[in-house]
Amino acid sequence: MNFPSLKSLQDVNIEQFQHDLISWYQEEKRDLPWRKDQDPYKVWVSEIMLQQTRVDTVIPYFNNFVDKFPTIEALADAEEEAVLKAWEGLGYYSRVRNLQTAVREVKDQYGGKVPDTKEEISSLKGVGPYTSGAILSIAYGVPEPAVDGNVMRVISRILSIWEDIAKASSRKIFEEAVRQLISKEDPSSFNQALMELGALICTPTSPSCLLCPVRDHCHAFHEGVQQELPVKTKKKNMRHVHLGAAVIATDEGDVLIQKRPESGLLANLWEFPNVELSGAGNPKMELELFFRKEYGLDVELQAESIAKIQHVFSHLTWDIDVYYGKIKKSPVTKEKSQWVKKGEVEHFAFSVSHQKIWQRAQEEAKS
DNA sequence: AAAGCGGGGGC
């Protein structure tokens, strides 16, 4: 394959670059919980959590997760409900469902040992090009690239690469660059150093070039174009969905919840009954009709909504009108729905938007 | 190649 944009590699003193980068990393690296050992399982968990998620967000989740599921075996044998609960609020929930699927595969097919070849590890559910390289280099010391958003940003500046990093095909260019730059003696520190540099120094906006340990190797800095790199085209507009949701409670202190479908958005998480509003009629009427048809319940909701909640996803926005209603307890006909005690709601995994709904409803119940 | 998939923080 031909990489015309990598001619700048010839200008880089690779040995010196490795030394400057790794020395800085050894001196400045943050004390993070997944850096306490090289247990492949814990490296794996951390890398999945860190996908599209900041370090500060991940730290408490990681500590709780490895406390509850300390080994491959423990996670493989856990209930999915418990695993989702441990992931609650972290987002991209398919990550953890794929992780459990993959861990069970490791237990059954690899004797409980995380495989150490690119082919085997890449075949595991949820392990893509980045994660396989990260686990191989960090846990096993294999000199494989681990190219994430940080690395593309850093390398695009160092080598002055103007490819659009939003394109899937661009990743291979950066992998090839890293393959030539990576330290064979310490690929773990090298890969983590690139990401640490991207997080601490070579940031998306206003990079701290004057503090950069590899400034002397950086083409973008010498040309004064570090602010213009990387090139990244932007995404499309997002969709709005208008929902009506209701918290239905009995005098005995039960509330109605339901489980979302096993695929798609927020798969297998719990939520309060809700329906997409058509705009024909008012939300209260549409919701009451929905309860009659889907649950076989005659609900009289409060006339006014108790909250309007907007929740922004990466690809769509929910505008939720929240209602509250009291009802006599009676059997429900809808599948995957059930009455639960108010005090037990917290044992189920909800998306953040429905956690907000529950919080608001409890305030309403008190008043 | 493009779309679907969460949630939070920085500016």
Place this chain on the structure above:
DNA sequence: GCCCCAGCTTT
């Protein structure tokens, strides 16, 4: 408000 974040899977 927009952009980004230690990306992967499905279509």
